[in-house]
Amino acid sequence: MSFLAKYGPWAVVAGASEGTGQAFARRLAADGVNCVLIARREAPLTALADELRARHGVDCITASIDLAKSDAFDRIVEAVGEREVGLFIANAGGDPHGTTFLDQPVDSWIDLITRNVTTAVRCCHHFGGKMRERGTGGLLLVGSGACYGGANNMAVYSGSKAFDMCLAEGLWAELKPHGVDVLYLSLGRTDTPELRRFLTEKGLPVPSDLATPEAVAELGLERLPHGPIQNFGQADDEVGRLPQSAAQRRQRVEMIAQASQAIYGKK
Ligand SMILES: NC(=O)c1ccc[n+]([C@@H]2O[C@H](COP(=O)([O-])OP(=O)(O)OC[C@H]3O[C@@H](n4cnc5c(N)ncnc54)[C@H](OP(=O)(O)O)[C@@H]3O)[C@@H](O)[C@H]2O)c1
Numbered sequence: 001m002s003f004l005a006k007y008g009p010w011a012v013v014a015g016a017s018e019g020t021g022q023a024f025a026r027r028l029a030a031d032g033v034n035c036v037l038i039a040r041r042e043a044p045l046t047a048l049a050d051e052l053r054a055r056h057g058v059d060c061i062t063a064s065i066d067l068a069k070s071d072a073f074d075r076i077v078e079a080v081g082e083r084e085v086g087l088f089i090a091n092a093g094g095d096p097h098g099t100t101f102l103d104q105p106v107d108s109w110i111d112l113i114t115r116n117v118t119t120a121v122r123c124c125h126h127f128g129g130k131m132r133e134r135g136t137g138g139l140l141l142v143g144s145g146a147c148y149g150g151a152n153n154m155a156v157y158s159g160s161k162a163f164d165m166c167l168a169e170g171l172w173a174e175l176k177p178h179g180v181d182v183l184y185l186s187l188g189r190t191d192t193p194e195l196r197r198f199l200t201e202k203g204l205p206v207p208s209d210l211a212t213p214e215a216v217a218e219l220g221l222e223r224l225p226h227g228p229i230q231n232f233g234q235a236d237d238e239v240g241r242l243p244q245s246a247a248q249r250r251q252r253v254e255m256i257a258q259a260s261q262a263i264y265g266k267k
Contacts, residue, residue, distance in 0.1 A: 004033060006181075007136075008033045009084055010033070010085045011034070011035050011087035012038065012127065013089045014067055014120075015039055015142075016037040016038055016039055017048070018192065019190070020187075020216045021089070024217045024220065025037055026217070029060070033087065034060065035049070036063065037049055038064075038079070040066050046062055049061070068114045068115040073126070076123060077126060084134075088140070089220075091142045093116045093144070093160070093161070095112065099153060100155075109156040120141065121167065124167065127139065128171065131175070131180045137180045139183075140182075140220055142216075142220070143185060144186060147162045147184075149162075149242065151257070152257045168182050181225050186229060187211065190212070191210035191211065191213065219232060
């Protein structure tokens, strides 16, 4: 089956206005997949849609939706309408705060959970259900190495990413027999505008070893049929990052806390 037949005719990219989401959309459009582009900022979405239509002759629609709001899922379904969605990508998911848990109002953490967990679950259920009926399609959850354990200054973020990883593993097992691919794409540091804003805010230099959004999109779509997990930059059989014993996990959290003092300070 061609890529377009397997994952087309439409893809929904949640978090498409920049960075890896934008790179996914560009890569999909180059393969002839029409795109529903979602993010909060309308202007970059419109510019991207114009670019994809002009360059690749695909159809694109945009929808300015805040995925952290409780009505996000209903608004996505409304925007998509009757279009047949063969691929859903949950790309939006960064931590906009980078602080300790108690240094943000709890509602901002609830927003992060709504975006990374609740809206993602609703979308996987909705689009995954239609894909199972058709016997084809894909769900791609963009994750983070933070999923492998909690750490200071990312308690809720890492928890949400761990949830998404387990969700993807379960859905992969359930949907594979029905022809639907599921992948959790765990990223390391990637050169997105959001990461650059974070580094600038913290007064930190841009590391030279960042992954590019293009490489992320390329790998994610290539590995989509080979779920449930792809760790960016790691071979499939490379030893993982998940310590199992209580002592190892304690050691890991302490080690990260020490290593991240330069970024977050002593809190
Ligand atoms: N960059 C890294 O170093 C890194 C490392 C590990 C994992 N990741 C993962 O890679 C993915 C992309 O990360 P990123 O650095 O590009 O940051 P991001 O904050 O996830 O932004 C990506 C896109 O999501 C959109 N977005 C964010 N919050 C949204 C909301 N509430 N509603 C709708 N759209 C929203 C942004 O557009 P708008 O602002 O226009 O809404 C943007 O287009 C995330 O899942 C992140 O966890 C990134």
